[in-house]
Amino acid sequence: MRFIRTTFVVACVAVLAVALAACTAPQTTSSQEDSVTANRQYMSLLSQMSDDLAAKLEGFSDAVSRNDTVGMRTQADNAFQVIEQMRQEDAPDDLKELRDGYLEACEGLEDALSSYIELYDNVVSSQPMDQAAYTDRIKDIQDSYDAAVAKLTETDQKATELQK
Numbered sequence: 001m002r003f004i005r006t007t008f009v010v011a012c013v014a015v016l017a018v019a020l021a022a023c024t025a026p027q028t029t030s031s032q033e034d035s036v037t038a039n040r041q042y043m044s045l046l047s048q049m050s051d052d053l054a055a056k057l058e059g060f061s062d063a064v065s066r067n068d069t070v071g072m073r074t075q076a077d078n079a080f081q082v083i084e085q086m087r088q089e090d091a092p093d094d095l096k097e098l099r100d101g102y103l104e105a106c107e108g109l110e111d112a113l114s115s116y117i118e119l120y121d122n123v124v125s126s127q128p129m130d131q132a133a134y135t136d137r138i139k140d141i142q143d144s145y146d147a148a149v150a151k152l153t154e155t156d157q158k159a160t161e162l163q164k
Contacts, residue, residue, distance in 0.1 A: 101155035108148025
C-alpha cells in the first residue's frame with residue numbers, strides 16, 4: 001500500500017510538473033526579435049556617438065573662431081577618437097551598409113579637419129601663400145566638408161527610412 005501511495009504521489013508530481021511547464025511562456029526569443037533588439041541598440045549607440053561628434057565639431061568651430069590652434073587640434077583629436085570608436089563598433093548585418101555610409105562621411109570630416117589645421121598652420125607660420133592659392137585650398141577643404149555633410153544627410157535619410 002505504501003508503494004502504491006508513493007507511486008501515486010510521484011505520478012501526480014510528474015503530471016503537475018508537465019502541466020506547469022506547458023503553462024509557462026517559452027523563454028527563448030525569436031531571431032527576428034533578437035535582430036530588432038540588436039538594431040535598436042546599435043542605432044542608439046550610433047546616435048550617442050553622433051551627438052558626441054557634433055559636440056566635438058562645435059568645439060572645433062569655437063577654437064577656429066578664437067584662432068586657437070591648440071584648441072583646434074584638441075577638438076579635432078577628440079572628434080577623431082569618436083570616429084575611431086564608430087569604426088570599432090560592429091554593426092548588425094542589417095545595418096552594415098548604414099554604418100559604412102556614416103564612416104565614409106566621417107572620414108571626409110577627418111580629411112577636412114586635418115586639411116584645415118594644416119592650412120591654418122601654414123598661414124600662421126608665415127609660409128608664403130598667395131591669395132589665389134589660399135582661396136583654392138579653402139574651397140577644396142569646404143568642398144570636402146560639404147561632401148561629408150551631404151553623405152551624413154543621405155545616410156540619416158536611409159536610417160529614417162529603415163525605422164519606418
